[in-house]
Amino acid sequence: MSKISSLADLRKKRxxxxxxxxxxxxxxxxxxxxxxxxxxxxxGIASGSKTIMEFFLEQLDRRxxxxxxxxxxxxxxxxxxPTIEVKLPGQDPVVFGFVDLKRAxxxxxxxxxxxxxxxxxxxxxxxxxxxxx
Amino acid sequence: xxxLSLNILDITQNSLRAGADEICISISxxxxxxxxxxxxxxxxxxxxxxxxxxxxxxxVTTRTTRNIGMxxxxxxxxxxxxxxxxxxxxxxxxxxxxxxxxxxxxxDRQPLGDIVGVLIILIAxxxxxxxxxxxxxxxxxxxxxxxxxxxxxxxxxxxxxxLLEDLAGMIAVNLMEIEVTGVVYKEIV
Numbered sequence: 001m002s003k004i005s006s007l008a009d010l011r012k013k014r015x016x017x018x019x020x021x022x023x024x025x026x027x028x029x030x031x032x033x034x035x036x037x038x039x040x041x042x043x044g045i046a047s048g049s050k051t052i053m054e055f056f057l058e059q060l061d062r063r064x065x066x067x068x069x070x071x072x073x074x075x076x077x078x079x080x081x082p083t084i085e086v087k088l089p090g091q092d093p094v095v096f097g098f099v100d101l102k103r104a105x106x107x108x109x110x111x112x113x114x115x116x117x118x119x120x121x122x123x124x125x126x127x128x129x130x131x132x133x
Numbered sequence: 134x135x136x137l138s139l140n141i142l143d144i145t146q147n148s149l150r151a152g153a154d155e156i157c158i159s160i161s162x163x164x165x166x167x168x169x170x171x172x173x174x175x176x177x178x179x180x181x182x183x184x185x186x187x188x189x190x191x192x193v194t195t196r197t198t199r200n201i202g203m204x205x206x207x208x209x210x211x212x213x214x215x216x217x218x219x220x221x222x223x224x225x226x227x228x229x230x231x232x233x234x235x236x237x238x239x240x241d242r243q244p245l246g247d248i249v250g251v252l253i254i255l256i257a258x259x260x261x262x263x264x265x266x267x268x269x270x271x272x273x274x275x276x277x278x279x280x281x282x283x284x285x286x287x288x289x290x291x292x293x294x295x296l297l298e299d300l301a302g303m304i305a306v307n308l309m310e311i312e313v314t315g316v317v318y319k320e321i322v
Contacts, residue, residue: 003306004299005307006303007285007286009303010282010299010303014286040258041143042202045134045139045143046134050247053254057257057297069258070257070259071146073146073150
């Protein structure tokens with residue numbers, strides 16, 4: 001495949017792929033899909049949250065999981081960065097700390113796929129980040 | 134923070150928290166003029182005058198989850214290490230502009246790093262925000278705008294299977310074209 005170097009190339013490729021392409025409607029019903037929030041404040045970035053976010057962006061699609069990856073500010077667990085919050089449909093969110101690539105993989109394979117808890121959970125009297133602000 | 138792109142990602146978080154819906158990131162580098170200038174401009178809520186004076190003090194922050202804020206102080210530190218200067222202009226209600234003038238050739242100037250990855254993260258996580266990225270070098274200029282891209286492709290969001298990867302490839306190819314320095318490129322298939 002030739003390299004895409006301009007918006008015109010991009011549009012051309014999309015038109016070729018258009019038939020049968022799975023266009024996502026993530027934003028419409030985020031309650032029904034897996035939500036992953038990566039803490040992306042100074043503490044998180046300095047500890048490698050960028051790598052973790054890229055991993056989730058790539059792997060959720062690759063492993064065919066209906067999910068949306070987004071970012072949030074510091075949740076106050078700077079000591080445990082990178083931290084992520086995972087919300088499975090219909091469940092309370094869970095915060096995981098010290099997330100490296102190995103743990104991120106476990107979180108997808110075990111927690112997101114089967115609901116089995118893995119190491120690194122930060123126990124909180126849970127308030128969602130939105131409410132906390 | 135080992136790369137300037139991470140500092141950019143961090144400072145952009147401030148803009149997002151200030152409710153900005155248009156963020157311009159521009160970098161202009163010149164070997165000839167020995168300059169490396171990074172500008173991040175938003176249309177967020179701006180910074181009140183009394184806080185602006187002490188904004189680069191790590192113990193000044195408006196957040197409530199913890200009482201220190203290291204973003205701007207770190208960026209200032211990395212700028213001043215190269216003999217450069219960080220400037221913050223802000224008008225309450227209008228927006229904020231952070232400008233870092235670094236020395237291109239200074240030993241302590243960090244490389245840019247994975248700027249493409251940073252842009253992709255920002256685009257994916259903030260579909261409602263317009264990002265405009267401009268990079269100027271001695272060899273040319275490249276601008277990427279999410280709004281323009283959305284309009285051109287006729288889509289509402291760029292967070293779509295496959296599209297993010299194609300965008301990353303497109304930005305990377307264009308940055309290589311104008312010979313941007315210090316960028317780590319992911320493997321482009």
